[in-house]
Structure formats: structure tokens, C-alpha cells
Amino acid sequence: MSKPIKRLEIIKNAIELEDDEIIASQISHLKYDIDDPAIDAIIQALETRRYGEAMNAIVSWLQSQRTMTHWQDPRIAASKLELKALETQLQALIDARNARLSRLDEFNDLYMQHLGHLMAEVLRLRKLLAEASLRRQAEMNLHDDASERRARDEAREQYETWRDQQQKAEKRRERQENMAQEDRQELKRLWRQASKLCHPDLVDDALKAEANEMMAQLNQARQRGDLTAIRNLLARLMRQHEPMMASERLNDLTLLLRKISATQQQIASLQAEMLALEKEKSWLLVSTLADPQAYFRQQEKALSNTIATLRKRIIESGLDEVA
Secondary structure (H helix, E strand, C coil): CHHHHHHHHHHHHHHHHCCHHHHHHHHHHHHHHCCCHHHHHHHHHHHCCCHHHHHHHHHHHHHHHHHHCCCCCHHHHHHHHHHHHHHHHHHHHHHHHHHHHHHHHHHHHHHHHHHHHHHHHHHHHHHHHHHHHHHHHHHCCCCCCHHHHHHHHHHHHHHHHHHHHHHHHHHHHHHHHCCCHHHHHHHHHHHHHHHHHHCCCCECHHHHHHHHHHHHHHHHHHHHCCHHHHHHHHHHHHHCCCCCEHHHHCCCHHHHHHHHHHHHHHHHHHHHHHHHHHHCHHHHHHHHCCCHHHHHHHHHHHHHHHHHHHHHHHHHCCCCCCC
């Protein structure tokens, strides 16, 4: 009820100021704020420029409402507006971070596509050398060197981790190749739209568990390339009548101020994360790379040389492993 009261007060002042532009701007909002025959009559009088009649009706309606409406601290409306602005700022930062991470993911998939097999071979040969070196120590009854064992374990872990990443990248590429370009673009667009409605960092604290669950479903559908699932989740979110954003749900001043402080901290944390990302080598490479294909050709040559060097070391060491 507070919005119609405030809008009519604005219209009343606009009539006194003889400013019909302000009046017109408020009428369009007032039509959707409340279903009340008295308000409908006021709107009709305003639209037909019967301002004297409208003013009398506005004054009467406002007086009747003041006798029934509880007083609301104006700081609540101000805090809700401030929180809404902070939510918008936080959403923009989340979008910017997600765009950068998506760009990095796309580059990493391209790297895997062009160079993944070469890097896997480099790591495999390094693993063979580390394992052979440790075996040779044991055969010669030398003292067990902890650093050699660590080197072998690290080489094994690096190889297995890379192979796992390579397999995941291959599955993503297969899914993308099975989707039309229009569907891939539609999936990204709908995912962004849906994530804005249920991102856990943006919703009221009371809805975080539900938001986390829906965000997890969205991310899983995105990873599967399941456009139908994302459409259904978005439709479900848009059908919800209950608002999820804290600025729309909270009406307690203490809770609003607490949420404002928490959102400001989230913004500061995300800004720091973005600054740190800008300094990372991977982002510096991706953001400044003018010719990715030339870069991949250069890296292909370097990795091929590394493979040749490792194979030579294996042969020179007299190891049995196939280089």
C-alpha cells in the first residue's frame, strides 16, 4: 500500500507545481500498483485533465489511508533502494567474473584440442624417467632418496591430472559438436538469465539453500549441454511469485542494514578477486593474445622439441621403456 500512497503524494505535488510530465510518469505506474475503484476514478480524472476533481479525490483517499495505514520508517525505503543498487553492482561483477572465467575455459579447451596430446606425452615421459630413476636406485641398493620419491609421485600425479582434464575436455568438445551453433548460444544466454534469478550470492539468506540447489542443477545442465533442462529451470524460476532478492523481501531495518553490510563485503571481495585474476599469467596471455593459432603453432614446436629431448634422455639412460 505504501507505493500508491507515495505516488499519489507525488501527483498531488505535481498538480500544485503545474507539472503534467511528472503526473503522466506516475499514472503509468499507478495503474499497476493497486486494484481500487477510487484509484481508477482518480486516474480517469487525471487522464482527462480534470485536475480539480482529481486533487479532491486524492486528498480524500490519502486521508482515508492515513487513518488505516501504520507509519513506516522512511529509512526502510531508503535502505531497500540502497540494497537494490548494491545487488545490481554485485550482479554486474558476477557477470564480469563469469565472462572472464568462461573465456579462460574456452581457451583451455582450445589448448587441449591443439596441444593436449603433446603435453600428455611430455608428462608421460617425465613420469617414466622419474619411475626409472627410483627403480635404478633400488637396484643399486642406494639409500632411499625422499626427494626422488616425491619427484616420481609428483610426475605421476601431474600425468594423471592432465589425462583427466584431457578426457573432460574431449567430452565437452563432443557435446558442443553435437549441438548446433544457435543452440550453444541459446544455452549460454538462458543460463545467464536463470543464474541471475537464483545466484546464491544475490538471494535473501532464507533462500540460499534453495538457490544453491537450483544453481547446482543449472551448472550440471550447462555441463551436459542440456538446453531443455535449462529452459525448464528458467521457466520454473520465472513462475515463482515469491521474490528471491533480499531488497524485495526484507522490510526490517536491522536486517536490511545487516544485508547492506554483507553485500558491500561481497562486492569488495569480488573486486579483489577480479584484480587478482587480472595479474594471473593465464589471463594476461588470453587477454593479450592477438593470434591464437600462431601461439599454438609455436607451442607445438616447443613441446615437440621437449618430447624429442626426453626420448633422447630415455635412450641414453638405457631404459627399457618405449620412448
